[in-house]
Amino acid sequence: EDVDIPSRRVLITGATGLLGRAVFKEFNENNWNAVGCGYRRAQPRFEQINLLDSVAVHDIIHDFQPHVIVHCAAERRPDVVESQPDAASQLNVAASGNLAKEAAGVGAFLIYISTDYVFDGTSPPYKETDVPNPLNLYGKTKLEGEKAVLENNEDAAVLRVPVLYGEVERLEESAVTVMFDKVQFSNKSANMDHWQQRFPTNVKDVATVCRQLAEKRMLDPSVKGTFHWSGNEQMTKYEMACAIADAFNLPSSHLRPITDCPVVGALRPRNAQLDCSKLEMLGIGQRTPFRAGIKESLWPFLVDKRWRQTVFH
Numbered sequence: 001e002d003v004d005i006p007s008r009r010v011l012i013t014g015a016t017g018l019l020g021r022a023v024f025k026e027f028n029e030n031n032w033n034a035v036g037c038g039y040r041r042a043q044p045r046f047e048q049i050n051l052l053d054s055v056a057v058h059d060i061i062h063d064f065q066p067h068v069i070v071h072c073a074a075e076r077r078p079d080v081v082e083s084q085p086d087a088a089s090q091l092n093v094a095a096s097g098n099l100a101k102e103a104a105g106v107g108a109f110l111i112y113i114s115t116d117y118v119f120d121g122t123s124p125p126y127k128e129t130d131v132p133n134p135l136n137l138y139g140k141t142k143l144e145g146e147k148a149v150l151e152n153n154e155d156a157a158v159l160r161v162p163v164l165y166g167e168v169e170r171l172e173e174s175a176v177t178v179m180f181d182k183v184q185f186s187n188k189s190a191n192m193d194h195w196q197q198r199f200p201t202n203v204k205d206v207a208t209v210c211r212q213l214a215e216k217r218m219l220d221p222s223v224k225g226t227f228h229w230s231g232n233e234q235m236t237k238y239e240m241a242c243a244i245a246d247a248f249n250l251p252s253s254h255l256r257p258i259t260d261c262p263v264v265g266a267l268r269p270r271n272a273q274l275d276c277s278k279l280e281m282l283g284i285g286q287r288t289p290f291r292a293g294i295k296e297s298l299w300p301f302l303v304d305k306r307w308r309q310t311v312f313h
Contacts, residue, residue, distance in 0.1 A: 005033050006031045006032055006033045007033070008031070008032045008033065008067055008068075008218070009032070009033045009034075009035070009064060009065065009066045009067050009068070010027045010032045010033070010034050010035070010066055010067065010068040010069070010070065010214065011034075011035050011036075011037065011060070011061065011064055011066040011068070011069045011070075011108075012024050012027070012034060012035070012036045012037070012069075012070045012072060013037055013038075013049075013051060013069070013070070013071045013072055013073040013099070014038065014071070014072035014073030014074065015036025015037055015038050015042075015046045015072070016036070016038035016039075016040070016041040016042060016046060017038075017072060017073070017173075018164060018165075018166055018168060018173045018174055018203055019072045019113065019164055019166075019203045019206060019207070020036065020038070020070075020072040020073070021167075021203075022166055022167075022203035022204050022206070022207040023070050023072055023203075023206070023207040023210050023211075024036040024046075025207065026204070026207035026208055026210070026211050027070075027207075027210075027211055027214075030211055032068075032211070035047060035060075035064055035066070037049040037060065038073075039051070039073075047060060051073055051091065051095040051098075051099065052090055052091070052094070052095055054098050057095075057098060057099060057102055058102055061102045061103065061105070061106055061108070062105075062106065065106055065108075066103075066106070066108045067108060067109065067214075067218065068108060068109045068110075068111070068214040068217075069099065069103050069108050069109070069110045069111070070111045070113070070210050070214075071096060071099055071110060071111065071112045071113060071149075072113050073091065073095070074091060074092050074113065074142070074145075075087065075088040075091050075092055075138075075141075076115070076138065077138075078117070078136050078137070078138040078139075078265065078266035078268070079265045079266055081136070081137045081138040081141060081266070082136065082137050082138075082265075082266050085137055085141075088137070088138070088141050089141050089144070092141035092142055092144070092145045093141055093144045093145045093148050094148070096112055096145040096148050096149050097145070097148030097149060097151070097152050098152075099149075100112070100148065100149040100150075100151075100152035100153035100156055101152040101153065103153055103156065104152065104153040104155070104156075109155065109156070109157070109214060109217045109218075109224075110149065110153055110156040110157070111156070111157045111158075111159055111210055111213060111214065112145065112146065112149045112156060112157070112158050112159070113159055113161065113206075114142045114143075114145065114146050114158050114159065114160040114161070115138070115139060115142045115160055115161065115162070116160055116161070116162040116163075116199075116228075116230070116269070116272035116273075116274050117134055117135070117136065117138055117139035117142065117268075117269060117272060118132035118133075118134050118139050118142060118143045118146070118160065119132055119133065119134070119139075119269055119272040120133040120134070120135050120269050120272075121135070121196075121197075121268075121269025121270040121271045121272040122269075122270065124197075124271045124272060124273035125273040125274060125275040126228070126272065126273065126274055126275055127228075127275045127277075127278070128160075128225070128226040128227060128228055128275075128278055135266075135267040135268065135269055136266035136267045136268070137266065138266060139269075146158045146226070150225075154224070155221070155224050156224060157213060157217075157223070157224050157225060157226070157227060158225070158226040158227065159206075159209065159210065159213070159227050159228075159229060160226070160227070160228050160229075160274060161201055161206050161228075161229055161230065161274075162198065162199045162200070162201050162230050162231070162272065162274060163175050163176060163198050163199070163200055163201065164176075164200075164201055164202075164203050164206065165177050165200055165201070165202060165203070165293070165294065165297055166202050166203035166204060166293070166297055167203075167296070167297050168297060171301055174297075175237075176200050176240055176294070177294075177297060177298060177301075179192070179237065179240065179241045179244065180244060180298050180301055182241065182255070183241050183244050183245050183248075183250060183252070183255070184250060184302070184303050184304075185303075186250065186251045186252075186253075186254045187254075188254065189254045189255075189256055190241075190254060190255055190256065191256050191258050192236075192237050192238035192241050192255050192256060192257060192258060193236060193237040193238060193258055193262060194236045194237070194238035194239070194257035194258055194259050195236065195258065195259055195260060195261055195262065195270070196236060196237070196262075196268050196269075196270060196271070197234050197235075197236060197270065197271035197273065198234070198235055198236065198237065198240070199230045199231045199232065199233065199234060199235075199273060199274070200231050200233065200235060200240060200290055200294075201229070201230050201231040202231065202287075202288040202293040202297075204286075204288060204293075205229070205231070205285075205286045205287055205288055206229060208285075208286040209229045209279065209284055209285060209286065212283075212284040212285075213227070213279075213284060216282060216284065223282070227278055227279050228274035228275060228276050228278065228279065229274070229276055229279055229285065230273070230274040230276055231287055231288075231290065232276075232287060233289070233290045234271075234273070235290070236257070238255060238256075238257040238258070240290075240294075241255050242255060243290060243291060243294065244294055244298065246291075247291050247294055247295045247298075248295070248298070248299075248302065
């Protein structure tokens with residue numbers, strides 16, 4: 001039988017990751033012919049491509065001829081970037097610039113996923129036109145990646161997002177969900193950062209924004225440049241952990257707020273809140289309330305199965 005394959009084609013890099021999986025699903029379920037590529041975890045579901053292999057990148061783009069490319073692949077762990085700067089720069093900067101050049105070659109609209117960490121966090125909220133000043137090497141490589149993308153492809157888009165969470169395969173996949181074990185094991189006290197102001201953002205919402213941006217661009221070639229998207233609930237990690245405990249009716253008295261600036265690891269901006277009004281004015285956006293989103297993301301990882309009954313029935 002003839003299978004009806006949608007005519008709009010999208011290629012997603014980093015499709016095995018937390019954000020990439022959500023982006024793939026969003027396009028796939030909304031009448032796009034989506035192809036995902038990954039590296040270590042690619043097979044069997046996705047194409048295995050090393051983004052540092054320029055021939056392989058050229059070949060998949062020329063074979064598939066995508067209308068849109070969403071570039072989710074990155075080294076996004078700030079402490080790993082600090083310890084492996086060359087590898088991080090290769091992926092976050094060099095591979096992004098090359099992808100932008102290849103996208104331009106076939107007339108594909110590239111969306112490059114960037115970060116709120118391009119800002120120093122001293123004067124929020126930040127508009128797209130505000131001058132970046134990254135505090136850590138991760139933010140610097142992503143900012144260099146933005147420049148490499150726009151230099152190689154002036155019709156591309158940069159989408160900056162903050163800390164992400166969603167349906168994880170392992171709790172460590174997100175800086176938000178990784179706290180769940182500390183919340184659940186209430187027999188020992190846990191120190192939680194109560195200094196840095198964050199805006200946890202559901203990957204489903206970012207995926208929707210990517211699709212809406214792509215569809216807007218299909219109708220209007222002036223849709224390009226830099227954009228911001230973020231959840232609008234301001235929380236420290238301590239406040240997120242308390243909200244997680246509350247969502248699952250778990251105690252939170254063992255969680256200890258630490259209000260000092262962290263001294264270990266890469267420097268973090270105090271408050272890099274993103275102003276999202278540019279996308280909102282285009283009629284683009286979606287926000288899942290944190291409590292609902294975190295419950296959906298974390299319930300499979302509940303240790304005490306009896307809680308599942310009380311939470312969901």
